Amino acid sequence: MVATDIATRVWSHTFKLDPIVRSLLDTDFYKLLMLQMIWGLHRDVDVSFSLINRTKRVRIADDISESELRAQLDYARSLRFTKREMIWLAGNSFYGSTQIFRPAFLEWLSHFQLPDYELSRVDGQFELVFHGKWTHTTMWEIPALAIINELRSRAALKGLGRFELDVLYARGKAKMWEKVERLRKLPNLKISDFGTRRRHSFLWQRWCVEALKEGLGSAFIGSSNVLLAMDTDVEAIGTNAHELPMVTAALTTSDAALKRAPYEVLKEWQSYYGGNLLVVLPDAFGTETFLRDAPDWLTEWTGFRPDSAPPIEGGETIMAWWTAHGIDPREKLLVFSDGMDVEGIEAAYRHFDGRVRMSFGWGTNLTNDFRDVAPGGGSALEAISLVCKVIAANGRPAVKLSDNPAKATGDPAEIERYRRVFAGSTIFPRDVRV
Amino acid sequence: MVATDIATRVWSHTFKLDPIVRSLLDTDFYKLLMLQMIWGLHRDVDVSFSLINRTKRVRIADDISESELRAQLDYARSLRFTKREMIWLAGNSFYGSTQIFRPAFLEWLSHFQLPDYELSRVDGQFELVFHGKWTHTTMWEIPALAIINELRSRAALKGLGRFELDVLYARGKAKMWEKVERLRKLPNLKISDFGTRRRHSFLWQRWCVEALKEGLGSAFIGSSNVLLAMDTDVEAIGTNAHELPMVTAALTTSDAALKRAPYEVLKEWQSYYGGNLLVVLPDAFGTETFLRDAPDWLTEWTGFRPDSAPPIEGGETIMAWWTAHGIDPREKLLVFSDGMDVEGIEAAYRHFDGRVRMSFGWGTNLTNDFRDVAPGGGSALEAISLVCKVIAANGRPAVKLSDNPAKATGDPAEIERYRRVFAGSTIFPRDVRV
Numbered sequence: 001m002v003a004t005d006i007a008t009r010v011w012s013h014t015f016k017l018d019p020i021v022r023s024l025l026d027t028d029f030y031k032l033l034m035l036q037m038i039w040g041l042h043r044d045v046d047v048s049f050s051l052i053n054r055t056k057r058v059r060i061a062d063d064i065s066e067s068e069l070r071a072q073l074d075y076a077r078s079l080r081f082t083k084r085e086m087i088w089l090a091g092n093s094f095y096g097s098t099q100i101f102r103p104a105f106l107e108w109l110s111h112f113q114l115p116d117y118e119l120s121r122v123d124g125q126f127e128l129v130f131h132g133k134w135t136h137t138t139m140w141e142i143p144a145l146a147i148i149n150e151l152r153s154r155a156a157l158k159g160l161g162r163f164e165l166d167v168l169y170a171r172g173k174a175k176m177w178e179k180v181e182r183l184r185k186l187p188n189l190k191i192s193d194f195g196t197r198r199r200h201s202f203l204w205q206r207w208c209v210e211a212l213k214e215g216l217g218s219a220f221i222g223s224s225n226v227l228l229a230m231d232t233d234v235e236a237i238g239t240n241a242h243e244l245p246m247v248t249a250a251l252t253t254s255d256a257a258l259k260r261a262p263y264e265v266l267k268e269w270q271s272y273y274g275g276n277l278l279v280v281l282p283d284a285f286g287t288e289t290f291l292r293d294a295p296d297w298l299t300e301w302t303g304f305r306p307d308s309a310p311p312i313e314g315g316e317t318i319m320a321w322w323t324a325h326g327i328d329p330r331e332k333l334l335v336f337s338d339g340m341d342v343e344g345i346e347a348a349y350r351h352f353d354g355r356v357r358m359s360f361g362w363g364t365n366l367t368n369d370f371r372d373v374a375p376g377g378g379s380a381l382e383a384i385s386l387v388c389k390v391i392a393a394n395g396r397p398a399v400k401l402s403d404n405p406a407k408a409t410g411d412p413a414e415i416e417r418y419r420r421v422f423a424g425s426t427i428f429p430r431d432v433r434v
Numbered sequence: 435m436v437a438t439d440i441a442t443r444v445w446s447h448t449f450k451l452d453p454i455v456r457s458l459l460d461t462d463f464y465k466l467l468m469l470q471m472i473w474g475l476h477r478d479v480d481v482s483f484s485l486i487n488r489t490k491r492v493r494i495a496d497d498i499s500e501s502e503l504r505a506q507l508d509y510a511r512s513l514r515f516t517k518r519e520m521i522w523l524a525g526n527s528f529y530g531s532t533q534i535f536r537p538a539f540l541e542w543l544s545h546f547q548l549p550d551y552e553l554s555r556v557d558g559q560f561e562l563v564f565h566g567k568w569t570h571t572t573m574w575e576i577p578a579l580a581i582i583n584e585l586r587s588r589a590a591l592k593g594l595g596r597f598e599l600d601v602l603y604a605r606g607k608a609k610m611w612e613k614v615e616r617l618r619k620l621p622n623l624k625i626s627d628f629g630t631r632r633r634h635s636f637l638w639q640r641w642c643v644e645a646l647k648e649g650l651g652s653a654f655i656g657s658s659n660v661l662l663a664m665d666t667d668v669e670a671i672g673t674n675a676h677e678l679p680m681v682t683a684a685l686t687t688s689d690a691a692l693k694r695a696p697y698e699v700l701k702e703w704q705s706y707y708g709g710n711l712l713v714v715l716p717d718a719f720g721t722e723t724f725l726r727d728a729p730d731w732l733t734e735w736t737g738f739r740p741d742s743a744p745p746i747e748g749g750e751t752i753m754a755w756w757t758a759h760g761i762d763p764r765e766k767l768l769v770f771s772d773g774m775d776v777e778g779i780e781a782a783y784r785h786f787d788g789r790v791r792m793s794f795g796w797g798t799n800l801t802n803d804f805r806d807v808a809p810g811g812g813s814a815l816e817a818i819s820l821v822c823k824v825i826a827a828n829g830r831p832a833v834k835l836s837d838n839p840a841k842a843t844g845d846p847a848e849i850e851r852y853r854r855v856f857a858g859s860t861i862f863p864r865d866v867r868v
Contacts, residue, residue: 005442163648164648170605171608172604174601174604174605177601214596214597
């Protein structure tokens, strides 16, 4: 019996668009946590986000057609949170807490729609900018990145034969599973999927999440992707991102206020969330300066997420700060999430095992590692370093310094001013691969 | 749109049997060629075939349930050649010749049914024997082997999770494609699928054939599997097998007639087939003796298939015989088909390139190479050396010596007699892996 499903076949040959983002929950969990706070405390702030391709040699706009990109972005704008998604957000427990989202916020969210975008092409790159209320523009970051990255994958796969595609994904799966088998050897590992924004494709990320769930068991603690967390019944993982200190800093009007901004925003966070959601992202303007000037109440937070220093140096810096404050790091948590892959995870695990609690957020190298997998080689399937960053808040320029100068963003004069205000941090120049 | 095909789902949950052999064409092409000659010249001869597991350490009957095996064998007995299969056999050209099958034979074949079988279990092995007319028992060889091998695969795969299965086949595909990429580097290679009897499963063999077709292009000259040749539009490949000299020899009543038997049967073959189908299988009772006593008219045949000597020694022996008869081996063909894998193919190719035409029949290591592919290791998916051999003809014992004593079959006293009659061949003792 070879039964052809005629309806599916007709659907296929009358195909118009294969939407990449099909749900507003297909985003990172921290976006919803941050959004609740932004909506609660900063709903009148205007914030602009812009796409930045740090891998300049890849001319995205030569590979992806502008009309395809517009069709995908327009489709994402047509989405609303569905009833069952709203019920799940209201009824699910996150990090062990129920009703983390307040009823008034959920009521507002049920009407949410992605705002308009501005798109043009300049020198082989897309200029994609989102202007408007922070409560709306913030929500473009993840879908915009996922859409462009998946359109890039689709372009790279055009022209491959049926068996070449079959073997490509077979190799991808075999490669992924080798990583799973290595990670299995680390007792009490805690690892989560952080790969939404840079994923090869939605379906591939879903395969990876389901494979980790089966392959790693309790070592796999969840996914940053809210839709996948819901659909595959794993924990939604995430806390906060650089946009919070960046916007808060941009809105200050004196150097003294600027210096206080990274702590002000954490005080706000604390008024919204507790427990395991109290994770500091210390590197927006340099980790060492942040720690040097940090208020004592930050020692009570659960942990830190070093995101641009090398994991071992960055972790040691934070542990030294805890120790200097009389805190035993074994009660604290480090979350490693910057360009991690199996080698880096193993190295950090071995270095810190027994000295501090740790978990890993595994991103691009989980959901978009097709290096040496494409038949005939070529770099078209290699992940690129594409980000979507705050560029301005209420018309004032936004800046990120980070512990790695290659990750700094913002107006050069403002970067200079920030470097002066936040002077004192070691910088760790490293290539940004992903 | 996630559309569940309800009919397929209901079919699945009311599933009774997943038949392994679903067509009488799911057999090796040489079976049909031999059958036409057997039907033409020996239709009254009784021949018994028996299953022999040369890999004794594997207790097949402990892994496979007898009732499952009976259900599969009974299903195969329910098959008839279908109308479109008969039309294809009549209308297709094989090795460049049309109407290779005579109308009277095809008329007889259209009523063909596999005969009854005798099955019992002895010490962890199945005793599976086919008694009856040669015209019928011969046709059990390939389906019986394919059924038992696939039931073994199915038993080994029971209990694997969905992702373990997914990764297993992903690794299998990646492994196969690595072989394809190596073979691609050999210019003017000629290789065919000989893997029906030992295949992991029918669907896996089909995947391999389709992958070779796409991956090797014109280097892939076809499949021994008639059904796959028809369905994937490649050439059906094969000539003759040991059962011809074995039965002819068993029916002789004197040592002198026994000595002539290997040539008598080739004379018969010559009366039925020509051109590329004139390939000698010289090793039934030892290649060197065969060549020493061979009649001159055999120098006119297209080539030889050394099937139990090591490829290089076996090939050199045959080339020396051609040269001694004033024949340029570059006009002749060697077909290598004994336990070949990429390494052996590359070695034979390099050794003989430019000195003789050659082609490779790639069997078990093509369609059943799951070594080191199963999650967690284990040997349950490793191919075993299972054969189905003639044991008697008209009540007289049948014998095969081969160039490798580990491949000898038959009654020990008769083997001794054959060794005396065919004395003079070098033997090449080698482990029989597959």
